[in-house]
Amino acid sequence: MNLHSAVPGNEASREGSPRSALVVAIGRAGCEMALVLRESAPMGLSYVALDADAAAIQSVALPEKLFLGARLTRGFGAGGDPELARTAAEEELPALRALCQGYSLVFILAGLGGGSGTGIAPVVARVAREAGASVFGFVTAPFECEGTRRQQQALVGLHRLKTVADGVLCLPNEKMLLMTDDRTTLLEAFQASSTHIRDAVTCIWNLLTRPGLMNVSFADICAVLRGPNLESAFARVEVEGPDRAEEALRLLMAHPLLARGETLRRAESLLVSFSAGSNLGMGETRRIMDELNRRSDGARVVVGASVDDNGGDRLTVTLVASSRQLVLHEPAEEPVDARASAGASDSSESASSEEGPARTARRMAPPPPELTPELTDQLMSRSATRTKGGRRKPQQVPLPFEIITKGRFEKCEPTIRRGHNLDQPTYLRRGVPLN
C-alpha cells in the first residue's frame, strides 16, 4: 500500500509527486525532534522549521526555515506566551499557506507548554487542512518540574490542536523520567522524548508507505489518533531469533512506558505495527496480538504489518497506546481503574465541584469546547491560587472537560449508557471536529 492511494481527495499527489509529506517543526523542541527524525531519514519527507525566535531558528540545521513575527516580536521569540505566538503566526498566514500547498500529509512536531509550539501548532494545522492536507500532530507535554503554568498552556494548546488536526499524539515528557535515573542529563532526557516522537512518526509513515502484509488504511490511523485521547505511550522493541514473538512480548510488558501493562489496560485505542522481513509468521503475529488484545480489553485496535527486507531476521514491533487521561505521574497507592469507576463518576460533577481526591478517572468524556481567552485566564488563575495554597506536590489539575454546560438537562438525572453520558453531544464524544 502506498500513501498515494491511501490519502483521499488529493488528486495532485496521486500522480506520484515525490514531495507528498511535510514535517513542520515548530519551536525549539519541534526542531530538535525534526533533527532526530531526519537522522534516521525515512524517505520522502521534507522538513521545514518554524519559530518566532530569530536567533534560535538560525542555528537550526534544517534546509527550509520560516521565521514568524518579525513585526510583532522583533525576533525575540514569543516569551512563553502562546497568544503572542499565535498572533505572529496568523500574521504570516499567506506564507504558511504557500508552505503547505501541494502536500497531502503534514506532520506537526512541537513541544507544547512554551510559546511557539503551543501557539503556532494549531494555526499551522488549520492552514494545512484548509490547503487540503491531512494533519497529524506529534507533540510533547512539558516535564512536571517546569511548573503548572506551562502544564496548563500545554493542555490548552493540545485541545486547540486536537480540534483542528486529523490526529494528535501527545507524549508527556514526565513519562521519560520512568526510563531514566538520577544521573541522566537533561540533554539525554529531551533526546529520549525526541527519539520516541521519531519512532511514532516513523511507525505511522511506514504504515502508510511500505508495502503492507496487513494493510492499514489512512482512515484507520485517523480513527485511532483522532479520538478524544489525551496521552499516548509509545513502545518500540526490536527482537531477533527463533522465539522472537515471546521475546517481543516480554520486552513490551517490561517496557517502562507501558507501566507493566497498566497503560494497555487503560488504553482507548492501540496502534500496533509489525515490521519484519517477508518471513513474518502468522503464528507470531497472532500470539502477540492475542496477548495485547487480552490486556487492552475493549480498546480499539489497529494492526499493520509491513515488509522491511533490509532488517534480516529482525522483528520490530511498535505500539502506540492512547488513553484518556493525562497522567503525569503514576498514582502511588492505587492504580486508577477507569473502567470500574466510569459509570459512577460520569454523573454529577461540574467544573466548580471537581477538586481533590474525589475525582476519579473517567473513561468517556468529550474533548472540551474551544477555550475562550477568558476561560483560559480563569483556569490559569485557579491553578495559580492553588499553588499558593501551599500544596507541596503540584497535582495535575482537572482537565477542563466539564465546562460544557448541561443546559436543559441541568436538573435531570444524566443518561448514562455503558459509561457514556448521552447528554453530552455526540460530536464531542466521538471527537468529530466542526469547522
Next chain:
Amino acid sequence: MFDFRFLERRPLVVGLEIGTSKVCAMVGEVNAEGVLTIIGIGQCPSRGVRKGEIVEAQLVEEDVRQALAEAEHSADVEIRSVYLGVSGGHVRGFNNRGVQPIVSRDREITSDDVNDVIRNAKAINIPADHYVVHAIRQHFSVEDQDEIRDPVGMLGNRLEVEMHVVHGRTNRFQNAIRLVKGMHIEVEDVVFNGLASSLAVLTAEQKELGSLVIDLGAGVTEYVLYSRGVVKHTGVIAVGGDHVSQDIALGLKVPQGRAEKLKMDHGDAVFDDSVRGVTVPPQNELGLPERPIHVENLRCVMSLRLQETFEIIREELEEAGWLNHLRAGVFVCGGGARIPRILELAERVFELPAFPGNARGISGLASALDQPEFATAIGLVKFGAGQQRKKNDSGRFKRFTSWAPARMFFNLF
C-alpha cells in the same frame, strides 16, 4: 327545547399524554358497533417535563388542565377519566416465563390454571420500588408444544407462559397519577407510551410479520418490537429531540431557542456533501443581523446524534437477538418523524425498509390522524377502547356467573 343528548352515556375514552414538548389529550368515542372515532383533541406546550418525567409539577398541572379543557371544548364532552401515558428512562421491558403444573386428575387445562400461570409469571424479581405497568402474555406452551394462543381445554402436565413485562419506578408513575387525580379526574389505567404508539401505528399483519416502532419524542425515544403478533421487546432511551437542540446550541454556540428554530428550518437527518459551505442567511425575521451559521455543521451535529440514537436501539435489539425477526420494517413516529430524511437514516442503520408511523384503523379528525406526533395519544385511546370492550364483556360474564343457583349448578360437576 333542551338537548338531552348529554344524558346518553356515550362510551368516551380519553388518552392523556404528558410529554416533554407537549401535553396532549385525545378524546375518542366508541359507537354501538365498537368502532372508535376520534372526536376531539386538546394540546398545550409542556413546560415542566424533562426526558419524559415531571420535574415541575405546578407547571405540568397548569398545562394538563389547559389541554384537557381544550379537548373538552373541541369534543363537546366532559372528561371524567383518562388513560394516562407514562414514560421515562427508568422504564424497562423484559421477557419472563411462568410455569404451572396441572394437578387435576384428567390433566385438562382450565381457565384457573391459565390465571395461575400468569400470576406465577408476574411474580418476578424486579426491584422493590418498581411497578409492573404491563404484563403482556406472548405464548403459552403445554409441555413441549409451543406457540399456543389459548390452552384452555388442552391436555398436559405442565403449562408455561411467556410474558413480556414492562416496569418502572413506582414513585415516578405516582407523580403523574397523583397530579391527574388532584384535578378530580380518574386514571383508568397507566400505559407505556411506546406501547401506545405501536398500537396506533401497526396493523395486525405488521405485528405478525415483525415490526419495530420507534417513537422519537422530545425527551425520550421509545421503541417496541413486535414479532408473530406479540410484543417481544420494549425499551426507552432518555435521548430525544431536546438533545438534538442542545447539541446544536453547544456546537454552533447559539441560544437554545435559536437552536430549536435552526433544527426546524434547516435540520436534516442525513449529512452529505451538498451542504458544504452553505450558510444560513444571517438575518432573523426582524431583519436584524445574526451570526451566520454553517449548515454543514448543523447537519453534522444533528445527524451524528440521530444516528447514534438509532445505533443504540440497533445494538439493544441485536443483543436481545430480535433484529432478524423484523420483516415488515421500521416505523418512525413522534415529533422526530418530521425531520427530513429521517426514514433514510433509519433504513441505513437498520438495513430495513422504514415507514412513517401514522395512526391507522380509526376514523375521526383527519388533522390528528395523519400526524406522527399524535401516535401516542391515539394509541392511548385505542388501548382504552380495547380495555373497555374487555371490561364490558367480562362484566356481562360476571353478571351471569354471579347468579348463584347457576354457579351451584356448575359446581356440581
